[in-house]
Amino acid sequence: MSRRIVLGKVNSSDHGIFVSKTGQDIVDSSGNLTSAVNQLFNSKASSAGNFTLKRKGQLVISGASTISGNSTTITHNLGFRPLVFAQWCFPNELDSNNVATKMRTPYSHRYDVSGHQTTGLYRYNFGLDVTANTNNVVFTNYGHQDGSVGQSPASVRKFRDTNKTGSIYVAYLIFATSA
Amino acid sequence: MANRVLLGDHPTYGEGLFVSQPGINVLTASENQLVFDSRTFRSGIIFKTFSPSSTSDKTWTSSSLGYIPAVIASGIRPDNFFQVDQTTSFPNFGLTIDFQTPPFVELTETGIDDFERLPKGNIGGFNSNTNTHVTNYFTSNVYAFLRFPCQYGKMNSSSLFGQSGDTYTLGSSSSTNRILMGNHPTYGQGLFISRPGVNVVSASRDQMIFSTDSNVGQDYSSVLHIENVTLTRASSNTSSANDHTFNYENTGTLPAVQIRVQGGVYSDNGVRLISQTNSSTTIRLPLSVASGNQANASNRRNPASLSVTAIVVKRG
Secondary structure, three states: OOOOEEEEEOOOOOEEEEEEOOOOOOEOOOOOEOOHHHEEEEOOOOOOOOOOEEEEEEEEEOOOOOOOOEEEEEEOOOOOOEEEEEEEEOHHHEOOOOOEOOEEOOEEEEEEEEOOOOOOOEEEEEEEEEEEOOOEEEEEEOOEEEEOHHHOOHHHHOOOOHHHHOOEEEEEEEEEEEO | OOOOEEEEEEOOOEEEEEEEOOOOOOOOOOHHHEEEEOOOOOOOOEEEEEOOOOOOOOEOOOOOOOOOEEEEEEOOOOOOOEEEEEOOOOOOOEOOOOOOOOOOEEEOOOEEEEOOOOOOOOOOOOOOEEEEEOOOOOOOOEEEEEEEEOOOOOOOOHHHHOOOOOEOOOOOOOOOOOEEEEEEOOOEEEEEEEOOOOOOOOOOHHHEEEEOOOOOOOOOOEEEEEEEEEEEOOOOOOOOOOOEEEEOOOOOOOOEEEEEEHHHOOOOOOOEEEEEOOOEEEEEOOOOOEEOOOOOOOOOOOOOEEEEEEEEEEOO
């Protein structure tokens, strides 16, 4: 059986918590830590910050009335810009209990077919953007379409999906990690 | 040298195991300076990493966690992620497209896919535009799945998060026996830490916030490094003058690196991974991320500089 955990001193330069993978001694025969590939946890190496959850939740954000999108702000007041994970779905991806069957990473698409005399002949936007600062996290639903839809080219219209321009359903995690 | 590990009674945070970042005294560390804090209900354990064996391999796990987890997606963008063609006699005709860094992910409890294709456009009669979203689902991509639910409909579950409210209160570390270093009756020899309120001896794998059991984090992967940097756009797609290289502890194998726009703004992105070693990664904000005639597109969402956050995942 291998010796996989050191809590304390390995040698003159290595102090901390060190854990190796199954089957690997954390300290080799020379008194040094096993190679990085065989380590599971090394308190010297990680600077990744703390995945301690500070806030979590879910949101419904309605479709936007303009191309600027429709935003919802969560105030955290952590005093640093936190690491945020957000995933979202469209309404047709909820089950009968309003639980998402599919989630997607943040993404927004803005499709603007401009005319030669005016802009915005047809605009078709959708998706989620997430911004964070030291006090707030802002979630923006870009779901929106406007312009002369009837004049838009058939090859665009056939991809149009009203599920994408309405409400979206967002889950988020805010961590005690600066990012 | 700073004292970085405390097992016992922390003067501010109470009983538990605490590890601070390199150079930070664990006794005075703020919460965002800790790399491990046993008061949390879930931690940054990576359940597994996944790279598709082929582009048709869309099953990331055969055993659901019971929720859709948060994912860190890493991969190299194809040079021509968007194809933008302009063939028009009216120069003001155009498409607006976004330059964003993939891979974008659609995720279920067991399945994974590339983000859906963007709509193509063709302005018949005046113009002929094509706007093609090239797939970014590659066997070189790495997806890291955290043991954190991130699924609409389950975020208020007290069974998954220990509490239903949005504002998260860190748990007491002294309410039950939560740290075991030795022979666990179920998982064998090792170091085990359960979530607040759960006895480490009877904790399930999903209730562990640290464990040397390989099935908690199936492949021993971990988030190793997070770095923020502001990139300046290159004068050409091949110019390395403004490249940025960041270093981290030797990971033993090539790590997965996700580039996020700092603060989480995912648009206005286009960062490329230029090269990687086990201990460093070089990234670039290229001049353009689309091919074709981009007369009306290239300037819309290609900022002169961009602040990004790199998340490095050590693969097990």
